[in-house]
Amino acid sequence: MRYAETGFNLEIDLSSGNIEKIETDPKLTELHLGGLGTSVKIHWDRVPPEVKAFDPENLLIFSSALLVGTPAYSCNRTIVSCVSPQTDLLCYPMMGGFWSAELKYAGYDKVILRNKSPKPVYIWINNDKVEIRDAAHLKGKGAVETQELIREELNEPKAQVAAIGLAGENRCFTASIEQSRSSASRGGAGAVMGDKGVKAIAVRGTKDVYLARGAEFMEHMKEVKAYIKFRNENPLKDVMTILAGIGSPQEMLHTDEKWHVESFAWGNARERRKNFWTKEIEESWIRSQLSAVKRLISCFNCPQQCGALINFGDTQRYMMKCFSKLTYGMAAYVDNLDFSWKICQRAFEYGVDSFSTPQILAFAVELYEAGILTDKDFAGCPSDKEGRFFWLLDRLVRREGIGDILADGTYWAARKIGKGAEKYDHNTIKKHEQMNIKLGMMDPLYYLMFSTNEKISITQIEGNWPQVPFATKEAREDFVKDWPQLPDEKFKQYLLNWEPRGEYANPYYPTPEIASEIVDWMEALHNIDDALGFCAGMASFCLKPPYHLHNYPKLVSAATGMDLDENGLRKIAGRSRNLHRAFNNRRGMTRADEKPPEDHWKHRFPEIEENLLTTYYKFKGWSYDGIPTKEKLQELDLGYVAEDLEKRGILKDGQN
């Protein structure tokens, strides 16, 4: 009997229509847990570096994760992974919602799609019965609308459906996959899904997920539950509202947006508007939000309510979460929040990433204003800010005219357009649009996370360490007093020493050595969350979260019967991370690619930055070029990876 996991993957060959239920090797669970961990292993084994995003051999994996479907609160992530059309590296957008658990109850840990369907289809997984069904009638339908249509057509109100919209069908590089109140957005997995001819995957499951030591598991969960209650009743002091609670940022609940709108950059990640949040704006935004948010909703088995049902005026209803509320409005320089509810409705039906897409549209507007794009490119475009964004979004998603070029994202579009457009692609890392933040002083922690993380998206790497030092010694002392999540007591001293100004401040402190330790810890947490299926908002992407290094091993052990301790867990996280990195190295990623946007900070320190990167690589057991060394790989039972990298000349002799 398999515990916590189902022990089966569903392998679907879309070109032949062959469907197989394949038993997985329990040894792989011991080595990689599940979720992203085991998915990366499959990509490494089966997707050679020559395979491009739109090649039939590119695998598109929809994965549940090890503890999804157990009673662990907030454990519900679906991890979608494939070679990204935008970065040409492995992308793994994740979504909350309800799909992942349903897949487990249907009896599968993953759905692995290969090759391409000759005609549009959707997949219907109903326990042991799996069908590939015609989707001709769903072509062009919205990603939210499609979910409802499929539920009706199957007469299965309890089916959970992950679907793409027009953007995915048209292989836009920022296409997302939408599901209930969540989306898997970053990196263009929706485009790969569209390329494979799959409009949606619907799933319904009514089978058991087993726990090895269930009663013990519930005992541990009692503590977690008490802590969730405690944190919900006691928001942290001395940090901004949005960071004080647990869960993903409670954007649908909070109306105070002063911090976001004044600290983040408007337009194409350009300008901070430091006096934007006036009394009038505040009042009108509160009015707008309260009239749009019909109800706050959660993901599967989660007590928080980060999402909302949106019902604004006569726009079709849809669900929203997180930061999308602000990205379009800020990128378009529209001061009226009403615009956000309207454009997001259209964007979610189209199925596009709400971080990248608004920036691409703002980038196009800048190019037009600079005369690089012309009236010919913008023929028919309304001249008001709102109308312009709607028009550009429509073009992009349909790949019409200039939209066809924009649909590949700012990096590729800039290179296609030329004439100096490259300069306007100023906010990408590894060809991927980043959060719209531009700051003053280089920050060692963020420098490392931005540069090196495999997620290629800063918003979800950080989390357990405060974003900025506390202003006073008292606040610092207060914060470290009750901090059981830390991997080691010495981290408390790091925080106590960290000051807003002077030699114990950015860019000198945390020192490269200390920065390496902090970042390594935070990154490991993300790898663990993504293997187990936890929402980062309740773990890695949260100050003082309910889940951490000390209770995870207990939960995993009780659920699986595996008997894992903290060291064991960290070793697995390291193994998955290094395998992931090796996959990307094999595709050409190296030190030269690992850098934040040039204008991310006004004050840069090339020497300190060089030293940071070198120190961090060494700390991680990577070569000067950022390739995991043979020694490191062998230590992580990845000798076969070292061999492969050596054979390809990526890992050169004597680099150990």
Added chain:
Amino acid sequence: MAKIKKKIKTIRVDADKCNGCRACEIICSAFHAEPKYSSVNPARSRIQVITHRLRDIWVPVFAGEYAEAECLGRNKYVIEEKEYDECTFCRASCPSRNLFKEPDSGLPLKCDMCEDEPPQEEPLCVQACLNDVLIYEEREEDVEEEVRPEDLETGLKLLVDKYGPQKLTDTLIRIAQKG
């Protein structure tokens, strides 16, 4: 008939607060697993959250009595402009729908208020819901004594109806012999 004191156990459902998380379904199925907490399967839960997200409908409903046949007529409610599907508020495990039935055997499920030895502090779904949707209340009432069939009897009766007494007896004997 004689009057006796009976403890009335109520779960008050503040459906407007429900965020649709289904934690109640998960824990109910885990609690009723054999052995306790050895498995999870919301389809086996005796509470089901009827959900239509875009219609703003989230209604936790508890499994009630087994109904041999479906109702002759159906009701459809419209409350505050929301139209609820037929049977939404009904607790019955009834042939007209898949709700409140064991997924493999089709045997009816019924909320037992988590009766346990020693008794639980509160029903498990109430404990799991951190949004104060499910509130447990107890009171005593004088009621007339009545004789009610046990769950086992209800279940067996259903199988008799479905397969006939002979087939059921044969099967039971066969199972017993296999040990």
